[in-house]
Every structure is written in C-alpha cells, then in structure tokens.
Amino acid sequence: MLDTILAWISALLAAIIPGYGDAPVPHYSGYVEGEYVYVAPSVTGRIKTLAVVEGDTVKADQFLFDMDSTKQQAAVRAAEAKIGTASANLNNLETGSRDPEIEVIKASLEQAIAHRNLAESALKRTEDLFAREIVAQAKVDVDRAALEEAEAQVAQLKAQLEVAALPARSAQLLAAQKTLEAAQADADLARSQLDDMTVAAPVEGRIETVYYKAGEVAAAGAPVLSILPPNALKVLFFLPEAERADFALGDQLEMECDGCDTGIKVTISKMASEPQYTPPIIYSREERSRLVFRAEARIPAGATLLPGQPVSLRRVK
Known part of the structure; x- marks a missing residue:
C-alpha cells in the first residue's frame, strides 16, 4: 500500500513540477505492411487456366496461369x-x-x-x-x-x-x-508473344490475393494475383514534427505488438522529407505539434508478423 501511495505521489509531482522524475520513453504507433509482387499479363486476353489459389506457396518460375493463345498460335x-x-x-x-x-x-x-x-x-x-x-x-x-x-x-x-x-x-x-x-x-x-501467354512466378512466396477467375478477361498490365515474398515485411509509423530531427536512417527501434515475440528490433530504412496528414492551416508554434512524418523500418527475417498488424515502437536505449 505504501509503495502504491509513493508511486502516486511521484506521478503527481512529475505532472506538476517540470523536470521531476524520469521522462517517459516515447512510443510510436504503426502497422505492418507487405511489399507485394503483382503478377500481370503483358497482353490483354482471356484467362484459360489458373493454377493457384490464395494461400498457396509457390517457387520462382512455377506456373501460375495462362491466357487463351489461339491468335498467337496462328x-x-x-x-x-x-x-x-x-x-x-x-x-x-x-x-x-x-x-x-x-x-x-x-x-x-x-x-x-x-x-x-x-x-x-x-x-x-x-x-x-x-x-x-x-x-x-x-x-x-x-x-x-x-x-x-x-x-x-x-x-x-x-x-x-x-x-x-x-x-x-x-x-x-x-x-x-x-x-x-x-x-x-x-x-x-x-x-x-505466344510465350507471354504463359505466366510463371517471378519470385517465391505466398499467394496473397487472386483478383481474377479462369474465363475472365484480364487487361494488359492489370494484376491477376499478388505474391508476398518471404521477409518482405516493413513497419510504417509516424514521427511527430518535434522529434523528426532526432532520427536518422539506420537507427533501430524495438517493436511491440500483441502476440509478438519480445525484443524484435527494426531498422529505419526510409523517412519522408515532407509531413503527412498536414492540416490546411498556418504552421504556428502551437499547430506544428500536429505535423507527423511517415517513416519505414525494415523487419528482420524470421519475424512472425502479418500485413496490417498494428505495432508500437520505442527507441532502443
């Protein structure tokens, strides 16, 4: 009971008196995003055979689908x-x-x-x-x-x-x-052109989404399916304007999420040079706190994460 009271008093003093106690470690919210490979035909045509379904694991150069090639054969x-x-x-x-x-x-x-x-x-x-x-x-x-x-x-x-x-x-x-x-x-x-009617997997990975069915007409350049290669995940998160200058490419952060392994460290690989989601107002000292900068961090190989999964990041001490 005494420890609880002391902790409550310390928290109250930290809120009232500037500089009292240790500053809390800032956390940054984000989510996992996959870097998909979109597979599309080079010519417009009707899909003849579709050999994979969502969730299948494919190897590079494995047959995925083919288009009707009557005209090309002629x-x-x-x-x-x-x-x-x-x-x-x-x-x-x-x-x-x-x-x-x-x-x-x-x-x-x-x-x-x-x-x-x-x-x-x-x-x-x-x-x-x-x-x-x-x-x-x-x-x-x-x-x-x-x-x-x-x-x-x-x-x-x-x-x-x-x-x-x-x-x-x-x-x-x-x-x-x-x-x-x-x-x-x-x-x-x-x-x-006849060879182009047969499409193979450009990379290995998991079939994430299939956009067409056999018998449908796919336009040239329109993805028929998407593949998520292994280790092709990254974290998207946002840095407040006041803290943007404290970060650099290559900095590491520790990631936390529900059901994740502890101690996963990610490395910043990209930071936007312009703010995101900026309100259409004059950037006064008070309003600059609303600016955020989008950043990306590379997830290490072997992490068991899913695209869209929310995560929280904090700086590595």
Whole structure:
C-alpha cells in the first residue's frame, strides 16, 4: 500500500513540477505492411487456366496461369510460312535458273545453230550460182541477211544460257536477304508473344490475393494475383514534427505488438522529407505539434508478423 501511495505521489509531482522524475520513453504507433509482387499479363486476353489459389506457396518460375493463345498460335504459323517463302526466294536467286529452264535454253540454242549452219550453206551455194551468173544479186543479199539473223539468234541464246547460270544481281540478293531477316524477326516476335501467354512466378512466396477467375478477361498490365515474398515485411509509423530531427536512417527501434515475440528490433530504412496528414492551416508554434512524418523500418527475417498488424515502437536505449 505504501509503495502504491509513493508511486502516486511521484506521478503527481512529475505532472506538476517540470523536470521531476524520469521522462517517459516515447512510443510510436504503426502497422505492418507487405511489399507485394503483382503478377500481370503483358497482353490483354482471356484467362484459360489458373493454377493457384490464395494461400498457396509457390517457387520462382512455377506456373501460375495462362491466357487463351489461339491468335498467337496462328500468328506463329503465319510467320513461319513467310520464312519459308522468303528462304525459297533467296535460294532461287542465289542459284540461278532451275535445271529444266536451262535445258530448254540449250535446246533452243542447238536449233538456232542448226538454222545458222543451214543459212551458211545456202549462202555459199547462192554465191557460187551468182559467180556463174545463174542467180541475181538480190538472191545473194537475201541469203546473207538470213545468215546474219541466224547468227544473231545463236548469240542471243548463248547469252541467255550464261545469264541463266548466274545468280541474281547483288541488289536483288540484298533485298531477298532483308525480306528473309524481316520474316525471321516477325516469327521471333510471334513466338515471344505466344510465350507471354504463359505466366510463371517471378519470385517465391505466398499467394496473397487472386483478383481474377479462369474465363475472365484480364487487361494488359492489370494484376491477376499478388505474391508476398518471404521477409518482405516493413513497419510504417509516424514521427511527430518535434522529434523528426532526432532520427536518422539506420537507427533501430524495438517493436511491440500483441502476440509478438519480445525484443524484435527494426531498422529505419526510409523517412519522408515532407509531413503527412498536414492540416490546411498556418504552421504556428502551437499547430506544428500536429505535423507527423511517415517513416519505414525494415523487419528482420524470421519475424512472425502479418500485413496490417498494428505495432508500437520505442527507441532502443
């Protein structure tokens, strides 16, 4: 009874007389927040399969969900067909004409040579007859023109045969090569888009929230689910304006909460440079006490806490 009375008197004196007794250790209220990883598709589509539910534990690269990929599969097939067409065209330009085409030119050349030989023999006979004054000069001129025409035909077919054996011109080959490269790039893009329809876990952790169901349409960039990685918890708390300057990054505080282990120390990792929840008034000396600064502290690994859990912090002596 006497100890109680003395404690009551000491408390009363501390309230009446400034500086009497030890100053109480200040406490700062806050709550636990999780740093979630939000998993979203890169393209808009209908969710085909959803392989996880809330509360599941997943490993990195584990399958989570996939989207309907009918269009992407068709795009891959079309791109691969374009590669085949462009490759065949390039091969044709590089190797020249086909063998059957060359054989046709050779046959035409042999026929032209035969016509030339015949025209040459006819001209010789006509020149002999002209020398004996049996035929007129006009006949000689006609046969000589026929020989010249036959020789021109032979020369033309020889040139065609040489060209048919040659590859295409450099500009044509370059254009065909670029067409093939463009087709291959389109195919790579189509395959990449097809791969994007299957989504795996970027990190390990616990499935916290699932926002869509199988069969629903998810927009590109819209989270389908969220993952809470291990040791991804932090404490959010608020420092009064008068005490903000007493804290620095790296300072430690002791955390208390209902059902928590004792002695958990957290480390300040972030402090706001501007006050939070400030009232729209002039900052007089009396009103500055209403200003608070948001701060964050990193929770050590292994702490058994849950997001949203209220906590209390006090400075480590």
